Amino acid sequence: MNERIYVLDSTAFYAGIPLKGEGRYYSTYQVLGEVKHYSLTSQFIHSRVQVLEPSKESLQKVKTVAAKTGDSKSISEADISIIALTLDLSASRKEENIVLVTDDFAIRNVAEVLGVNLSETTIRGEWKNITWITYCKGCGKEYPNPKATVCDVCGTKLSRKPGTTKAA
Ligand SMILES: [Zn+2]
Missing domain, CATH: 2.20.28 (Rubrerythrin, domain 2)
Structure with a gap:
């Protein structure tokens, strides 16, 4: 059975995604650093979210694409780290369904170019209006x-x- 793995950026944390459902959640130290002022970053979150470090190769790949798409200025180190982690997980767990959960426009833009599966935290499908x-x-x-x-x-x-x- 293909289990779905959700990779969470800070907008996913702010939307309370780790509190919902029973998915397998991953994130990076950089993203958790961004949400550190938020009360959700508790022992409870750490018990549900596996925190990993992305590979240097994937980080470089994301930076290269962000430069090409013109998103370099609006993308943070944490944003780069979470796209890179999704690339790493997708490469190492081919049999599973890896989804990057984010509402951040620049992250979505760069991730799409890299062929990453995306999900919004709150808005479904329609991106007009x-x-x-x-x-x-x-x-x-x-x-x-x-x-x-x-x-x-x-x-x-x-x-x-x-x-x-x-x-x-
Ligand atoms: Zn501020």
């Missing part, structure tokens, strides 16, 4: 100005996530 929210992964502050690039509270590079879809 989405309002993007610029926010800080470090402290959670949201920025109405989409041109903001760095958090004025904690200095973290800002990310984007989908907001609520426009009412039909």
Whole structure:
């Protein structure tokens, strides 16, 4: 039987994914570093999420693709690490179903080019009519100005996530 393995970025942690269901969850030290201010990063999370270090080869592969797609500026070391870990797991566990769970636009963009299976944390399928929210992964502050690039509270590079879809 093909078991599904979920690789979680910080948006997946903020969506509470490890609290739901009985999936097998993986993440990286860098991602857990980004969500460290969040109460979910507890012993409970560590008991459910296996934390691994991606290979140097995969990290380099992700950086190369991010440079080509123009996502280098909006992608963090943690973002790179989680895509690289998904590549490593996909290569070493061919019989299993590896899915990268993220709402981060830049991560999705780079992962798609690398042929990684993707899942959103909250939005299903339809990516039209989405309002993007610029926010800080470090402290959670949201920025109405989409041109903001760095958090004025904690200095973290800002990310984007989908907001609520426009009412039909
Ligand atoms: Zn911040």
